[in-house]
Amino acid sequence: MRRPFKTLLTPPLMLLAALLMFIEEVLWETLKRVMAAFGRLPLIQAIEARIVRLPPYGAAAVFLGPGALLLPVKISALWLLANGHAVLGCQVIIAAKLVGTALVARIFTLTRPQLMTLAWFAKIYTTVMRWRAVLYGWVIASGAWHRVEVLRARLRAWFARWKPGRIGMRLRAIQRHKRRAAFR
Numbered sequence: 041m042r043r044p045f046k047t048l049l050t051p052p053l054m055l056l057a058a059l060l061m062f063i064e065e066v067l068w069e070t071l072k073r074v075m076a077a078f079g080r081l082p083l084i085q086a087i088e089a090r091i092v093r094l095p096p097y098g099a100a101a102v103f104l105g106p107g108a109l110l111l112p113v114k115i116s117a118l119w120l121l122a123n124g125h126a127v128l129g130c131q132v133i134i135a136a137k138l139v140g141t142a143l144v145a146r147i148f149t150l151t152r153p154q155l156m157t158l159a160w161f162a163k164i165y166t167t168v169m170r171w172r173a174v175l176y177g178w179v180i181a182s183g184a185w186h187r188v189e190v191l192r193a194r195l196r197a198w199f200a201r202w203k204p205g206r207i208g209m210r211l212r213a214i215q216r217h218k219r220r221a222a223f224r
Contacts, residue, residue: 110139114132
């Protein structure tokens with residue numbers, strides 16, 4: 041009885057895991073680059089310089105800060121969902137997730153050397169990264185990852201067609217086509 045249930049659920053769950061891994065990979069790297077660009081502002085540079093000089097436990101407090109600061113925002117989003125404001129609640133959750141991920145990615149980049157000097161943090165980090173590698177290997181070995189990679193290639197090709205210079209060319213071509221069609 042248990043085998044058919046597993047056989048039925050494994051493909052969609054593997055596809056979901058592959059999609060989540062893809063989103064995490066893209067978001068983490070993209071948001072890290074955005075925050076690095078934001079970090080070139082003079083005020084942000086000064087704040088980051090202070091963060092880099094923090095002792096290990098200060099770095100841990102700063103690293104855990106975004107999660108603590110965004111908890112009330114996420115609770116208010118749940119309140120919105122519970123009170124019939126589904127779209128707004130989902131938007132708040134997505135915005136909080138993006139902001140939180142961007143902050144955590146940047147702060148982790150800045151505080152990683154200090155955090156790794158804490159034995160408990162280094163042990164947790166190593167364990168999480170080991171499990172992540174096992175899960176990634178499991179998902180990548182599946183057919184679901186291949187489907188997500190095909191989707192990624194298609195999305196890249198689609199976005200490449202819409203580069204800024206090409207958008208204007210496409211709009212002009214559409215306008216020419218409309219004018220020609222009007223004269224026929």
